[in-house]
Amino acid sequence: MDEHVLVTGGAGFIGSHVVDALLGAGARVTVLDKLTYAGSLANLADHQGHERFRFVRGDVADPTVVEPLVADVDRVLHAAGETHVDRSIAGPAEFVVTNIVGAQVMLDACRDHDRPMLMISTDEVYGQNDPDGLFDETASMHPRSPYAASKAGAELLARAYSITYDLPVWVVRGTNAFGPRQNPEKAIPVFTMAALEGRPLPVYAQGRQSREWLYVTDWAAACIVALRQGKPGDVLNIGSGHELTNLELARRICRLAGADESLVSLVEDRPGHDLRYGVSGERLRDLGWAPSVSFDEGLERTVAWYGENLAWVRDMRAGAAR
Numbered sequence: 001m002d003e004h005v006l007v008t009g010g011a012g013f014i015g016s017h018v019v020d021a022l023l024g025a026g027a028r029v030t031v032l033d034k035l036t037y038a039g040s041l042a043n044l045a046d047h048q049g050h051e052r053f054r055f056v057r058g059d060v061a062d063p064t065v066v067e068p069l070v071a072d073v074d075r076v077l078h079a080a081g082e083t084h085v086d087r088s089i090a091g092p093a094e095f096v097v098t099n100i101v102g103a104q105v106m107l108d109a110c111r112d113h114d115r116p117m118l119m120i121s122t123d124e125v126y127g128q129n130d131p132d133g134l135f136d137e138t139a140s141m142h143p144r145s146p147y148a149a150s151k152a153g154a155e156l157l158a159r160a161y162s163i164t165y166d167l168p169v170w171v172v173r174g175t176n177a178f179g180p181r182q183n184p185e186k187a188i189p190v191f192t193m194a195a196l197e198g199r200p201l202p203v204y205a206q207g208r209q210s211r212e213w214l215y216v217t218d219w220a221a222a223c224i225v226a227l228r229q230g231k232p233g234d235v236l237n238i239g240s241g242h243e244l245t246n247l248e249l250a251r252r253i254c255r256l257a258g259a260d261e262s263l264v265s266l267v268e269d270r271p272g273h274d275l276r277y278g279v280s281g282e283r284l285r286d287l288g289w290a291p292s293v294s295f296d297e298g299l300e301r302t303v304a305w306y307g308e309n310l311a312w313v314r315d316m317r318a319g320a321a322r
Contacts, residue, residue, distance in 0.1 A: 001022070001025040001026050001027040001224075001228070002026060002027070003027050003028070003074040003075060004027070004028040004029075004030070004072070004073045004074045005022055005027050005028070005029055005030070005073060005074065005075055005076070005077055005227070006029075006030050006031075006032060006069055006070060006072075006073040006075075006076045006077070007019055007022070007029055007030070007031050007032070007077045007079060008031075008032045008033070008060050008076070008077070008078050008079055008080035008102075008106065009032075009033055009039065009060075009078075009079040009080030009081060009120075010029070010031030010032065010033055010044070010055075010079065011031060011033035011035060011039035011040055011041060011043050011044055011055070012033065012038050012039045012043070012079065012080075012183075013038065013043070013177070013179075013181055013182045013183055013186075013216065014079060014120070014174075014177055014216060014219060014220065014223075015031070015033070015039075015079040015080070016043035016044055016181060017179070017181070017216045017217060017219070017220040018077060018079060018220045018223050018224070019031060019044065019047065019053075020046075020047075020217075020220065021217070021220045021221060021223075021224050022077075022224065023047060023050065023052060023053060025224065026052075027052070028052040028053075029047075029052060029053050029054070030053075030054045030055075030056060030069060030072070030073060031044065031053075031054070031055045031056065032056050032058055032060065032065070032066070032069055032080070033055070033056075033057065033058075033080065034057065034058065034059050034060070034080070035057055036082075037183070037185075037316075038082075038083065038084070038183045040181075040315075040316060041055070042312060042315065042316075043181050056069060059102075060078075060080045060098065060102035060103075060105060060106055061097055061098060061101045061102040061105050062105070063105050063108070063109065066105050066106060066109045067109050067112065067113075069109075070106070070109035070110055070112075070113050070115050071109075071112075071113045073115065074115070075115055075116045075117065075118075075227065076106065076110055076115055076116070076117040076118070077117075077118050077120070077223065077227055078103070078106050078117055078118065078119045078120060079120040079223075080098070080102060081098055081099045081102070081120070081150075081151070081154075082094055082095045082098045082099055082147065082150070083122070083147065084147070084183070084185055084186070085124075085145050085147045085148075085270070086185075086270060087147075087185075088145055088146035088147035088150070089145065089146060089270060089271055089272075092146035092150075095146055095147055095150040096146075096150055096153075098150075099147075099150035099151055099153070099154050100150055100153045100154055100157070102154075103119065103153075103154035103157050103158065104157055107157060107158060107161045107167065107169065110167060110169065111161060111165050111167050116168035116169065116232070117158075117167075117168070117169045117170075118169075118170055118171075118172065118223070118226055118227045118230060119154065119155070119158050119169060119170070119171045119172075120171075120172055120174065120223070121151050121152075121154065121155050121171050121172065121173045121174070122147075122148065122151050122173060122174060123135065123173050123174060123175050123212075123237065123239075123277050123279045124143065124144075124145065124147065124148035124151065124277065125141045125143050125148050125151050125152040125155060125173060126139050126140075126141060126142065126143075126173075126277070126279070127141070127142035127143060127144050127148070128144065128275050128276055128277065129276055129277065129278055130276075131276065133278065134239075134278045134279055134280040135237070135277075135278065135279045135280065136237070136279070136280040136282070137173070137235040137236065137237055137280075137283060141155070144272045145272055155171055155235075158170075158171060159233070162232055162233045163233075166232075167232070168232040169232060169233075170226070170230040170231060170232060170233060170234035170235070170236070171234070171235050171236070172222065172223060172226045172230075172235075172236045172237070172238050172284075173235065173236070173237050173238065173279065174214075174219060174222070174237075174238040175211075175212040175213070175214050175237075175238060175239050175240055175277065175279055176211050176212060176213050176214065176277075177213075177214055177215075177216045177219040178213055178214070178215065178216060178298065178299070178302055179215050179216030179217065179298060179301070179302050179305075180216070180301070180302060180305040180306075180309070181216075181312075182216070182302075183316070184313050184316050184317055187211075187246065187249070188249070188253070188299075188302060189306060189313070190202065191249065191250050191253045192253050192257065192302065192303050192306045193306060193313060194263065195253050195254050195256075195257035195259040195263060195303075196257050196259070196303075196306065196307055196310075198259065198263070199263070200263050200264075200265035201250045201253070201254065201263050201264045201265060202265055202267045203246050203247055203250050203264055203265065203266055203267065204246065204266075204267060204268075204269045204270060204273060205266065205267075205268075205269035205273070206247070206266060207245055207246045207247025207248075207250065207264075207266060208245055208246075208247065208275065209245065209246045209273060209275055209276065210243055210244065210245050210246075210275065210276040210277075210278075211243065211244070211246065211249075211276075211277060212239060212240050212241070212242060212243045212277060212278055212279065213240060213242055213243075213244070213249075213295055213298075213299075214238065214239070214240035214242070214291060215291070215293040215295070215297075215298030215301075215302075217292075217293060218240075218291040218292055218293055219238060221289060221292075222238045222284055222289050223238075225284060225287050225288065225289040226238075226284065226287075229287045229288075234283075236283050236284050236287075237279040237280060237281045237283065237284065238279075238281060238284060239278075239279040239280060239281030239284075240281075240291055240295070241281070241291075242294075242295040243276075243278060244295075247264065250264045251264060252299060253299070253303060256299065256300055256303040256304075257303055257307070
């Protein structure tokens, strides 16, 4: 892949795995990241000094930073964003600035310099679906959290720029990723660290909420396929087909960590908590992508990684890994 790609949010969880995949495929990569609570230079440590890698610290909502970087690359993979639902409930404003204003700044820069852009979105823009159905890419957006609403807003901007300005921009809506280097505030790291440390695993309500899970290297591989083969105006779901309840997830993590399942603790539910997400990923599969890591194998790898990288978790919690 003989191209220069700008990856925004490339020091984050999914972004850093996308960077791994791009460099592994022979691309040149520039990362733009603000290094907030979710991003860390430790996630990119293996690439420091690499001749095809460059890191820039900056904000996607700052045109003076974004413009020259976009001008210098062949295409953009826009993964930067605020993504934690609980944080969006406590403080929506930052999500609006980063996810919507940031998207507008990126779109303007791509328009100014005629650069194609893949935007990373979420299956949460669909809202919750019924017990048996799956959302395909033609389903309407009905976001139910400030986070999901901000991502839906960014998508609508992308669609408008595609139509109004003929900008080559397309979108992936991804299911829940998991694996090494995920923000310790997210569900699987929270459950894993609690189990490893012998603390209660906090599961919302009765734990009946169901989620689809995809190992992060497969998630990143799907992004690369979408980056290479997506077409302007496309929407592509990234789905795994593997779904389970949060209660069962917590219990499985206990077993892998060697902790007693009695540590699973039901806590008060969060506002507007979606019961279930499920997406159809046939469009990406038709482009040749398919998961290669099973959920069970991925979860075993993930729990083991956190057990072997407690210092990384401590640094991320303390903000020392920025």
